[in-house]
Amino acid sequence: MSTLTSASNHSGQAESGANVMTFDADDAMVKKFILASLTFGLVGMLVGVILALQLAFWPANLDLPWTTFGRLRPLHTNAVIFAFTGNFIFAAIYYSLPRLTKTPMWNQTLSQIHFWGWQAIIVSAAITLPLGFTQTHEYAELIWPIDIAIALVWVVFAINFFGTIATRKVKHMYVAIWFYMSMVITITVLHIFNNLALPATLTRSYPIYSGMTDALVQWWYGHNAVGFLLTTPILGIMYYFLPKSVNRPVYSYRLSIIHFWALVFIYIWAGPHHLLYSGLPDWAQTVGSIFSIMLIAPSWGGMLNGLLTLRGAWDRLRTDPIVKFWAVAVSFYGMSTFEGPMMSLRSVNSLSHYTDWTIGHVHGGALGWVGMAAFACFYYIVPRVWKTTLHSLSLATAHFWLATVGIVLYIVAMWASGITQGLMWRAVDEGGQLQYANFMDTVLQLMPFYWIRLVGGLMYLSGLLVMLYNIGRTIQTSGSAVVAAPPAAFAK
Amino acid sequence: MNPLIEAAKDGLTQGWLMGGMTIVFLAFFVAWSLWAWAPFNRKSMEAAARMPLDDGFPARGDL
């Protein structure tokens, strides 16, 4: 193993061709994962837009069982979380892990099994969910045979991942790798324990937990799925790709270490904030709330580390879409990790729970943080693995504005409708009777907000289409640039 | 036993548990921070921070 210092002898400058390592086999996997992420991102977000339309205009349910809101909603969440975000995370890991360890992925066959296995799982999800096969646990809807397939494919990935780390040629494991590792380990444990069930038929099973225990395990899973799929891997990705994008080291490496340990330490305990005012013992609810408040510190530490790394490149913010995407992604990370702890306070949760406020919070994190980080990475990685230059910088900038305005419309509409709902549900008249006892009273008030959310979602989706076109044109010119040719995204 | 006393006893145990956890967590946090900011770690921290840029791959503007 070469030591860190010897590794850092060549200091980040463009090197002569002979010194540049290539990972062509891994880059081929990166390409596949990116194309899969883009495809399923398109499908998942299209379904999101359809859901938004259904909520504003019920006939869009089409009066068919397969296209009703209840069946399409899990299709949306599974597609965007496991297919869009999942494939994006794998692409970023297959790209950055070999480069950080100076070691190709451990076993190319495992890489292939990982890729094709994961896509097969997604396809089976896309078939079973609209048909109505479900375990009815949120984000864990897939039926038991698919759950077993997920576990197997995940273990294949884990072996490949840890095999690479074990054979690495650089001793120090950069902080991004720690974040990736936390995902690989935690998701294994979460997935297995939340899906323990007794199969009755091929499509039906009974969970081994019941009642409150089931709810607690479910939200321990649900919360940490958010934590270890939508947060920590993306943070690892941030720690590699953001410094790369601005060509300067992370603002504080020390802070990143504290950020990592504090975050993973605290995250695991916060699940009960999804069960406030439930049958869960009070003290467990309190533990959930306390740990959620504590989460502000590491989360904002990470956000500041990202923003302060960007600080040295503010001049590029005006011209470089990748820097723009990162700036907005990190800001939305900061926003949702402030909003989340506030929603974990019992008094706030009594208003926000069951309302669109939660939906606004979710999409602040999902569209603002996860989505924007994904777009930043795609614009960074695509020209590099296809060895070319980005087709159009102005289209990327157009994408940025469509997405940003789309998010703002989406979440502002949801705040407004969420608070409206919450306040109307708790309003009582002088006699102590519910003022809006008829549920329709509240629903009708929300319609304008639902239409605004639809517009926001459509803008976000159009941005994605612009990116797909841009990336498609970029790939057409594949191979036109060699390493050490003119700046990638700056070419046009 | 009297349910109130029973509840108080549980509360006490939980109080100790949470207090203990707080102390353990805080100790880890302080120790980690001291380690991260320790002068002897300065060089290796700075080198580690440069790892993505030193991975032999052209960063922005170099490709």
Ligand code: HEM
């Ligand atoms: C064009 C983009 C999108 C649109 C229009 C959209 C729309 C929607 C709608 C209408 C719902 C149902 C809300 C309800 O039940 O009241 C929903 C739920 C959800 N969406 Fe999206 N979505 C989009 C993108 C995404 C992305 C990219 C992610 C994740 C990375 C995501 C994650 C979720 C989650 C986790 C839920 C369930 C929330 C909960 O149960 O609290 N969405 N989305």
Ligand code: HEM
């Ligand atoms: C410090 C960080 C965070 C805390 C403390 C937090 C807290 C919360 C709380 C209290 C809820 C509402 C629970 C309820 O009333 O049912 C919630 C829901 C949710 N949050 Fe967060 N949040 C944080 C960050 C994030 C981030 C960054 C994302 C996404 C990338 C996210 C995604 C979600 C999702 C998907 C739900 C909906 C769960 C459901 O289906 O009910 N959260 N969060």
